[in-house]
Amino acid sequence: MSEIRFDGRVAIVTGAGAGLGRSYALDFAKRGAKVVVNDLGGARDGSGASHSAADVVVNEIKALGGQAVANYDSVATVAGGENIVKTAVDAFGKVDILINNAGILRDKSFAKMTEDEWDLLISVHLRGAYCVTKPAFNVMRDNQYGRIVCTTSGAGLYGNFGQANYSSAKMGLVGLMNVLNIEGAKYNIKTNTIAPVAASRLTEDVLPPDLFNKLKPDYIMPIVLFLASEANQDSGMIFNCGAGWYSRTAIVCAKGVTIGDGKRPIKPEEIQDNWSVIKGLDEAKPLGSVAESFEYMMPLLK
Numbered sequence: 001m002s003e004i005r006f007d008g009r010v011a012i013v014t015g016a017g018a019g020l021g022r023s024y025a026l027d028f029a030k031r032g033a034k035v036v037v038n039d040l041g042g043a044r045d046g047s048g049a050s051h052s053a054a055d056v057v058v059n060e061i062k063a064l065g066g067q068a069v070a071n072y073d074s075v076a077t078v079a080g081g082e083n084i085v086k087t088a089v090d091a092f093g094k095v096d097i098l099i100n101n102a103g104i105l106r107d108k109s110f111a112k113m114t115e116d117e118w119d120l121l122i123s124v125h126l127r128g129a130y131c132v133t134k135p136a137f138n139v140m141r142d143n144q145y146g147r148i149v150c151t152t153s154g155a156g157l158y159g160n161f162g163q164a165n166y167s168s169a170k171m172g173l174v175g176l177m178n179v180l181n182i183e184g185a186k187y188n189i190k191t192n193t194i195a196p197v198a199a200s201r202l203t204e205d206v207l208p209p210d211l212f213n214k215l216k217p218d219y220i221m222p223i224v225l226f227l228a229s230e231a232n233q234d235s236g237m238i239f240n241c242g243a244g245w246y247s248r249t250a251i252v253c254a255k256g257v258t259i260g261d262g263k264r265p266i267k268p269e270e271i272q273d274n275w276s277v278i279k280g281l282d283e284a285k286p287l288g289s290v291a292e293s294f295e296y297m298m299p300l301l302k
């Protein structure tokens with residue numbers, strides 16, 4: 001087993017003052033990375049702010065002999081995102097690794113969800129990833145090296161009652177990853193996404209206590225560190241992880257059915273007659289870009 005090290009690497013972990021982000025930050029530092037510990041220090045619902053969350057983790061890292069600096073900006077503004085990246089560049093000269101992890105919850109059934117609850121979740125999770133990734137991506141592009149890990153959720157991938165705002169924002173991150181995968185390829189920037197399940201303040205009233213105690217954030221850390229390492233050559237993938245289970249999950253395209261000849265009209269009844277094949281997932285596979293989906297239509301476009 002070759003050891004995964006981050007000597008000479010600079011990592012930004014957003015929302016690293018607690019939960020999963022704290023676990024990543026500590027282990028990046030233990031393995032030699034210089035770490036920017038970003039955390040707004042607000043409440044679970046996004047209200048408030050405090051320096052103590054980031055400061056505590058920076059002090060923990062320093063006590064272990066590691067190198068870290070704190071940043072207290074919200075990821076949800078362009079100025080904040082730029083300052084998070086500037087903190088890394090000013091303190092350590094570059095950015096090699098970005099973990100888009102900061103997050104909040106405002107659960108409500110869709111019928112009762114307010115515009116503010118919708119906007120805030122999109123702002124922290126999706127706009128937040130944009131605000132930090134944009135300046136970080138540019139530094140990585142200049143250095144021809146980068147590893148980005150985004151954080152989605154099973155709630156977005158598969159659905160969960162009461163989380164329309166959160167789920168929509170989290171699936172937005174999958175779209176961002178898909179494009180960064182393509183645009184980062186020539187710069188050796190690899191972007192992947194995790195869908196974790198772990199004990200934290202976000203899940204303490206969702207998970208039963210016996211499960212909560214078993215779902216340690218330290219079981220998410222290993223896959224995040226691997227994806228963020230030089231050893232990882234994969235990009236554009238989504239991974240479920242929790243309690244020691246690691247599994248790829250994907251948006252796939254099935255073989256489907258070809259009706260007509262690309263010239264004659266097609267009737268709704270022909271969809272009805274072919275419905276079991278159209279909705280079936282025969283020969284389903286992930287695609288590397290939207291262009292690949294055109295190949296299925298090519299016989300009809302000649």
Ligand code: NAI
Binds near residue numbers: 014019200
């Ligand atoms: P957590 O609440 O323990 O940690 C999130 C951290 O992000 C907090 O320290 C918070 O202060 C910080 N934060 C919130 N808004 C911020 C902002 N605007 N700018 C900077 N920092 C901000 O939660 P946890 O569980 O560690 O979550 C980490 C990520 O994992 C989140 O994106 C969450 O949505 C995601 N996730 C977690 C799951 C779980 O089972 N714990 C499940 C699926 C996804």
